[in-house]
Amino acid sequence: MGASDIPDLTFTPIEEIQERVTRVQTTFLEHKTRDVEFRLVQLRKLYWAIKDHEQQIVEALRLDLNKPRFESEIGESSWLENDIVFISRHLYKWVKDESAPDIDLTFKFMSPKIRKDPLGSNEGLNSAFNFPFQLTLGPVLGAIAAGNTVVIKPSENAPRSAAVMQKIVESALDPSCYTIIQGGIPETQALLAERWDKIFFTGGATVGRIIAKAAAPHLTPVVLELGGINPAIITKSANPRLVARRLLWGKLMNAGQICTSQNYLLVDKALVPAVVEEFKKAYNEFYPHGAKASADYARIINEGAFRRIKSMIDNSKGKILMGGTMDEKDLFIEPTVVQVDSPDDSLLIQESFGPLIPILPVENLEEAVNIANSIQSTPLGLYPFGSKADTEKILSMTRSGGVSVNDAALHIPTLPFGGVGESGYGAYRGRSSFDIFVHRRPITSSPGWLESLLAIRYPPYAGKLSKFKAGSTLVPDFDRTGQKVTLGWLRFVFTLGGGSAKAGAGRAAIVAAGE
Structure with a gap:
């Protein structure tokens, strides 16, 4: 395979960008990407598209960077393929509701849990030319796994790689959910003018500041993967x-x-x-x-x-x-x-x-x-x-x-990767690629029989404050100098022998009895 097999890079017409963005935003609101099996099918199809285009990936990287085949495979195609397999093996476990940790036993009756909800429509911007496939598609894998729709913008500074990437994406992914925009500064500015649920940017600090400023009017959260003077x-x-x-x-x-x-x-x-x-x-x-x-x-x-x-x-x-x-x-x-x-x-x-x-x-x-x-x-x-x-x-x-x-x-590859301070914020890769594209949504459910405990919160309040505090106030295990103290047998009795969680149940029982 030679240079003639690599497609030319064609920039996306500016007038088409808003329509493409609207399409993926509409699809998200139709809940198409909520289905976990749908996400997995998209990832699996992308795996085989990358596998089928491995030679084109190597050739594109040779033309853009004269990158050796060894580096192209271990740092680009094989990296992404392994990432997809890793995500596919663990996704059903990741999407499960989690029991909320460190909850007072009183509130455990409300079945508190954490649900991982997709954020929405996300924009993946990559001005980094050095690993064009890995750094562009790596975050996209996490966004797909988390149930989002995505607009992908590769770096125009690696044009052959961007063109091959478009071929891969369009051959594998549902176009109503995932689309790729090609271009330079004008096209990027057009994308930034849209409202997003998250923007993921990889590149330099100067452009990173521009991205963060553009996201601010919409309060759009941004992940910035920047460089560093290491x-x-x-x-x-x-x-x-x-x-x-x-x-x-x-x-x-x-x-x-x-x-x-x-x-x-x-x-x-x-x-x-x-x-x-x-x-x-x-x-x-x-x-x-x-x-x-x-x-x-x-x-x-x-x-x-x-x-x-x-x-x-x-x-x-x-x-x-x-x-x-x-x-x-x-x-x-x-x-x-x-x-x-x-x-x-x-x-x-x-x-x-x-x-x-x-x-x-x-x-x-x-x-x-x-x-x-x-x-x-x-x-x-x-x-x-x-x-x-x-x-x-x-x-x-x-x-x-x-x-x-x-x-x-x-x-x-599966450790969280990200910067701090001047080198950026937010981390991805492995499980973190999923976590960064979800909202951890706390959910409680109050059964009817809990009303006897909840009644204390309703007006009139006369005579209720002391009872409420008796049932909700935690006893500090430290003194006024900041030193930790041991309450000994008194604490054991007060907490029913079970620490703060059982203490809550004990307090609640006392309050309920008082009612």
Whole structure:
């Protein structure tokens, strides 16, 4: 299969967008997607559509990013296929009503439960070109599983992938429930002008702020999966060989165009020479003839991104210790290790989204943490290397969307994935992909025989307040200084030997008797 087998990307006419949005919104109100088996059929059909188009996916990614087949399959088609199988196996369990936790026994008579209701019509916006299939369709799987209708907007910066994705979606999914819109800024603006029940956006912080602002007038909840200036902190207890091999891999996949890859290394100064030497050894092992000659190394997405990364190196005051070769015509940037001497260097304070590996020597772990927190205190990822004691100390003094200890951008596919603060909010993947697209709707049911207890709430109130408080007030297990106290046998008697839940039943019985 070659380039001729990939369809051209055609933008959706602006005048069609509102009609398509209205269609999926109307379908949701007709309750078509409420049926769990309907959702599963859609997911299963999508699985086979992805499977049938695997070769086109590989070819589209080669044309857009020169992405190696290995990376295309494990990070795109196979990833999505596994996700669909995982969701399909667990969906009936996920949709079941849950018993509400930590409920006083008094209220258990009302059968409190949590129902997972679909949110409605959702918009999936993806300006991220680096994993166009995974990052666009991954959230869509959760939205479908949760019973929503969806409008999908892929990134126009990976045009061949967007075109193949449209072919997959339209061949598999019910068009009254799920539709795909192609385009750039005007088409995105038209979508944002509509009212949504949730917007899911993957991309950069600048556009993320625009999305959040556009959603605000309608009070539309937004999930923002943004990038981050992710630190790798290398303590003196770290293994230099593992540091170099694993962090180099983190910058080789997709030529470093991964939002979870480390942006810079803070290395204990005693380890810097060994770490640099191990980077060179690992690079020569991974690419014996250099990255440019290898079929296993991707390219930068376009000229604009190439020039942005190049300018970061040009503006840096650091010293190149490995790599540095560039070819704009081929959009090639070699994995490049640069030693810098200031936390203010351009390679540290900007997200490279490319194969740059800046190293800043530090005196100790505490200095590394202080620098990381000053550059960006809420990155998407954090990568501490060293002993358990050292890495736990780092975790206790930092925040991040996720953490991989002694590894690079590895993330287990079914773990929640999302940012915090500047790196976004909301998490998906695995069970979380379902949870983020449902409303946890609390439901109670009051039987008729409960009226004898509920009567205390009705007017007239005279003489009822003390009884009501006797039946509802919890006794604190702490004193005025904030210290926990033990009530001993008195608490055991008051709670009927069963803690706060049984205490509620005891109080209720007393109140009922008083009536």
